[in-house]
Amino acid sequence: MDNSKTLNLNVRKDFPILSKKILEKKDLIYFDTAASAQKPNTVIDETNDFYKNHYSNVSRGVHTLSVESTFRYEDARKKVQKFLNARSENEIIFTKSATEGINLVAQSFYEKFMQKGDEVILSLIEHHSNLIPWFFLRDKYGVVLKFANIQSSGEIDIDHFNSLFTNKTKIVSLTHLSNVFGTELNEKAISICKDKNVPILLDGCQSAAHLKIDVQKLGCDFFVFSGHKTYGPAGIGVLYGTENLLSEMPPYQGGGGMIGDVSLEGASYAELPAKYEAGTPPLVEAHGLGIAIDYMNKIGLDNIIEHENEITKYAFNKLDEIDFIEIHGGDNKRNSIISFNIKNVHSHEVSSFLDVEGIAIRAGHHCCQPLMKHLGVNSTARLSFGVYNSLEEVDKFVIALHKCKEFFNK
Amino acid sequence: MNDLINDLYQEIILDHGREPRNFGECEPHNKSADGHNPLCGDSLKLTFLLNDQNIIEDIKFTGEGCAISLASASLMTEKLKGKKIEVAEEIFKDFTNLVSGSDEDLKVLNEEDSLYALKGVGGFPMRVKCATMAWHAFNQALKD
Numbered sequence: 001m002d003n004s005k006t007l008n009l010n011v012r013k014d015f016p017i018l019s020k021k022i023l024e025k026k027d028l029i030y031f032d033t034a035a036s037a038q039k040p041n042t043v044i045d046e047t048n049d050f051y052k053n054h055y056s057n058v059s060r061g062v063h064t065l066s067v068e069s070t071f072r073y074e075d076a077r078k079k080v081q082k083f084l085n086a087r088s089e090n091e092i093i094f095t096k097s098a099t100e101g102i103n104l105v106a107q108s109f110y111e112k113f114m115q116k117g118d119e120v121i122l123s124l125i126e127h128h129s130n131l132i133p134w135f136f137l138r139d140k141y142g143v144v145l146k147f148a149n150i151q152s153s154g155e156i157d158i159d160h161f162n163s164l165f166t167n168k169t170k171i172v173s174l175t176h177l178s179n180v181f182g183t184e185l186n187e188k189a190i191s192i193c194k195d196k197n198v199p200i201l202l203d204g205c206q207s208a209a210h211l212k213i214d215v216q217k218l219g220c221d222f223f224v225f226s227g228h229k230t231y232g233p234a235g236i237g238v239l240y241g242t243e244n245l246l247s248e249m250p251p252y253q254g255g256g257g258m259i260g261d262v263s264l265e266g267a268s269y270a271e272l273p274a275k276y277e278a279g280t281p282p283l284v285e286a287h288g289l290g291i292a293i294d295y296m297n298k299i300g301l302d303n304i305i306e307h308e309n310e311i312t313k314y315a316f317n318k319l320d321e322i323d324f325i326e327i328h329g330g331d332n333k334r335n336s337i338i339s340f341n342i343k344n345v346h347s348h349e350v351s352s353f354l355d356v357e358g359i360a361i362r363a364g365h366h367c368c369q370p371l372m373k374h375l376g377v378n379s380t381a382r383l384s385f386g387v388y389n390s391l392e393e394v395d396k397f398v399i400a401l402h403k404c405k406e407f408f409n410k
Numbered sequence: 411m412n413d414l415i416n417d418l419y420q421e422i423i424l425d426h427g428r429e430p431r432n433f434g435e436c437e438p439h440n441k442s443a444d445g446h447n448p449l450c451g452d453s454l455k456l457t458f459l460l461n462d463q464n465i466i467e468d469i470k471f472t473g474e475g476c477a478i479s480l481a482s483a484s485l486m487t488e489k490l491k492g493k494k495i496e497v498a499e500e501i502f503k504d505f506t507n508l509v510s511g512s513d514e515d516l517k518v519l520n521e522e523d524s525l526y527a528l529k530g531v532g533g534f535p536m537r538v539k540c541a542t543m544a545w546h547a548f549n550q551a552l553k554d
Contacts, residue, residue, distance in 0.1 A: 348476035
């Protein structure tokens with residue numbers, strides 16, 4: 001279990017919060033990166049520096065601070081473009097969250113390309129943020145939603161998925177990496193969409209910091225992710241969309257910054273990407289996201305992925321050996337996330353017990369209530385890993401789990 | 411073992427969490443409400459019979475949840491059965507103060523009460539909702 005320690009030792013010090021003592025004495029073991037990642041010093045310092053030395057509104061004024069702010073904001077867009085390997089900066093829209101990105105696509109895509117009775121394909125493992133925006137279309141406009149089944153491995157049942165398509169299917173929206181199972185989407189799902197000429201949106205909230213993303217290679221039409229799960233600030237999200245689709249779709253919100261020309265009779269809209277960025281954007285947060293991307297690039301995404309895969313595999317095998325643990329999903333293509341239950345102990349109890357041991361895990365339905373119902377559980381406990389975690393932390397966690405089981409079954 | 415955990419999970423809580431009392435549906439009943447914690451998915455259904463003297467003759471609940479929410483509901487039904495509604499409302503207020511770590515003086519509850527075992531929830535702010543879910547359902551049923 002020694003291989004990945006070097007990487008861990010090198011980066012833990014980059015995250016000031018990790019030296020915090022829980023309840024004044026316990027070392028923090030942070031296993032909740034899937035909910036939100038911790039921030040490295042560079043992100044914290046650079047966002048501070050932005051407010052202290054460069055802050056003004058973007059793309060509006062002509063004074064020095066306006067130039068400095070605009071430069072940082074647009075530089076962040078370039079970094080995101082490279083990070084996703086998008087063809088152009090015009091394909092990168094800054095939003096306040098991944099959730100906003102999905103809402104934007106649902107609303108604007110519907111307006112341009114859909115009508116009552118048209119169909120959207122989703123799946124049973126989607127996060128509420130990739131369900132409710134589409135529920136809105138169903139409730140408001142009579143759009144029909146279809147849901148792909150999942151297999152016990154946690155992967156989408158590709159044959160069932162394939163069978164859901166009709167000539168009324170207009171768009172597909174699926175998670176790229178399940179926030180409950182940690183399973184990666186089968187690439188076949190994307191190629192099926194390509195064959196049928198139906199655009200596909202990938203929810204990349206869990207994949208962006210844990211897989212290498214190349215939107216061109218993936219072949220997706222839309223990709224969303226959030227800054228806070230990729231070591232950047234909360235309040236910033238990214239929507240990637242092909243220039244074709246983004247050009248044809250109407251703006252999502254109206255306001256300052258997204259216009260071409262306005263008279264009292266009407267308005268024309270700005271070119272991409274400004275067309276979709278009404279109002280003053282989260283400019284400091286965008287800069288922070290750019291710095292977070294720099295941070296990941298400095299460590300190297302390949303290193304990060306190798307490190308996390310090793311921890312995930314190690315933790316999976318450790319948990320799999322324990323007879324009172326039930327792991328949800330299989331071990332196939334699992335990345336950085338493991339959901340489990342201790343038999344006869346509610347996940348809340350597990351989480352509270354581990355909390356006083358200094359270990360932060362998530363407990364609950366993970367914003368996936370339909371999936372919980374399918375699994376026949378009310379909630380699960382979830383471990384999720386980031387660049388700062390180590391195998392020793394997993395060992396400590398396993399010891400704490402045994403103590404927890406003993407405590408509640410005494 | 412950590413004191414916080416021992417405070418939170420006193421024997422009586424674990425006992426009522428494992429084997430909730432008054433579990434089921436009250437038949438007949440004239441008051442009911444659902445309790446739901448949307449952040450975690452725990453839920454319960456509370457039913458009770460209020461007689462013409464405003465006394466809670468019988469009270470039961472069903473549902474699924476963590477040890478804290480089940481124990482709290484179980485202890486609540488034990489405490490409220492046979493109580494006048496005015497007294498029950500006072501207990502509700504006291505209990506809410508007790509588990510939310512409020513400084514307000516308790517009027518009807520004291521350390522002798524089994525409900526006092528839930529005071530440890532105050533050390534876990536995110537669990538207060540687990541402890542109050544059944545009580546809010548009770549309060550809701552009175553309003554309906």
